Amino acid sequence: MEPRPEHTIAFTGLKDGAHRFHFALGDAFFSACGDEEFLGGEADVRVDLEKNNNLLVALIHVDGRVRMLCDHCNTPMEQPVKGDQRQIFKLTGEEETDEDELVSLAPDAHAINLTHYIYECIRLHLPIRHVHPEGQCDPEVTQALDQVLVPHEPDPRWAKLNELKKKGA
Ligand SMILES: [Zn+2]
Numbered sequence: 001m002e003p004r005p006e007h008t009i010a011f012t013g014l015k016d017g018a019h020r021f022h023f024a025l026g027d028a029f030f031s032a033c034g035d036e037e038f039l040g041g042e043a044d045v046r047v048d049l050e051k052n053n054n055l056l057v058a059l060i061h062v063d064g065r066v067r068m069l070c071d072h073c074n075t076p077m078e079q080p081v082k083g084d085q086r087q088i089f090k091l092t093g094e095e096e097t098d099e100d101e102l103v104s105l106a107p108d109a110h111a112i113n114l115t116h117y118i119y120e121c122i123r124l125h126l127p128i129r130h131v132h133p134e135g136q137c138d139p140e141v142t143q144a145l146d147q148v149l150v151p152h153e154p155d156p157r158w159a160k161l162n163e164l165k166k167k168g169a
Helices: 027-032 115-125 139-149 156-168
Strands: 009-010 017-025 040-052 056-069 076-091 104-105 111-113
Touching: 027 040, 040 115, 056 115, 076 115
Parallel strands: 076 104
Antiparallel strands: 009 111, 017 040, 040 056, 056 076
16 A cells, blocks of 8 residues: 555654654545455554664554454444554665565665555454454344255155156156
8 A cells, every 4th residue: 555654754863762653543544555345444553663773673553443344244344453563674775585574674764654564464463254243243134144044955845746747757
């Protein structure tokens, strides 16, 4: 997704040590994700940034709700999402390493943008299957699904009828 300007942290002016940032995500963020599963949502994001020498360690913590369609009844529901992700930025300009959580920045970089990592953190902590809490699915859909899903015993009368047909043939 496109980096959002409010998630940019200019780190050159920061002293070495720990810094904390807060971001509030709303519907604008979730619709800008380009994730067709997201209908909207809201979340608090806390970033603990540790700066030292040529390293920035960002611990992203997300706590919120994403509006998505229920996998069972296909109507909107609020999926809670909560969790952390660590992201390390190295100011060396070296080649990217194989480690996912390590990103190399150009030596003259002065800011990082966290939009992508915040989105990743949300995605990472969303369950694959999301359904309404028990009993809260759309009752009409549930009823319709129950009717479809109940296995039908073949009506014994049909068996009889088939027998008769065979004999008659
Ligand atoms: Zn449901």
